Amino acid sequence: MDIFDLMTTTAGVIVTEILRRVRDEAGAGHSRSFALDIISHAQRIINRFTGSVTTTGTLTLRPKKLIYDLTGIFTDALIVTEAAYRGEELVKTNFQFLKNVDISWPRSIQGEPQVFAQIGLDLLLIYPVLVDPATVTLTYIKDLGLIPGEDQDMSLPDHAVPLVSDLSTAVLLIRQRDFKPAVELIQKLQKDLGDYRDE
Secondary structure, rough: OOHHOOOOEEHHHHHHHHHOOOOOOOOOOOOOOHHHHHHHHHHHHHHHHHHEEEEEEEEEEEEOOOEEEHHHHOOOEEEEEEEOOEEEEEEEEEEEHHHHHHOOOHEEOOOOEEEEEOOOOEEEEEEEEEEOOOOEEEEEEOOOOOOOOOEEEOOOHHHHHHHHHHHHHHHHHHHOOOOOHHHHHHHHHHHHHHHHHHH
């Protein structure tokens, strides 16, 4: 049975599948609750790489403020992928580029934001600093949190669930010191993630 043949994508079905793949259907070496925890973390990791589950939120910009505490405002934000001001996309850049383009960037004050940069996971820089309050709509990859039980549906779309299954299986194989198939699975996962990004 392949995960692609499964009609449902509840966490319990995935737990059963990965335990079968590591030849531990009875859960002697890996308990079902441990496997569920691994699947939860794998789902979060895969979503971070694929950006499959995103959401939007509104950030209120304050005058003369350049850097915002992203996780203090959006507790489920991982990576900001887009920002828009009055329907216009802001340019996504990085901190180093901004520093090289405008050495006076911390003091630049203008009427409209033009650029955004995420610094680490916690901080968001909106440049230039505004004179008046404004709002920016952010689109970000959502942190999926832990799966509470086996009866819960997976948060990722069906086409990304095999990636979660492969990553979870690789972790369990490493835990049981079955390194050769784990390495092969990780190499396959690496290729699949590359293909996923190319789509």
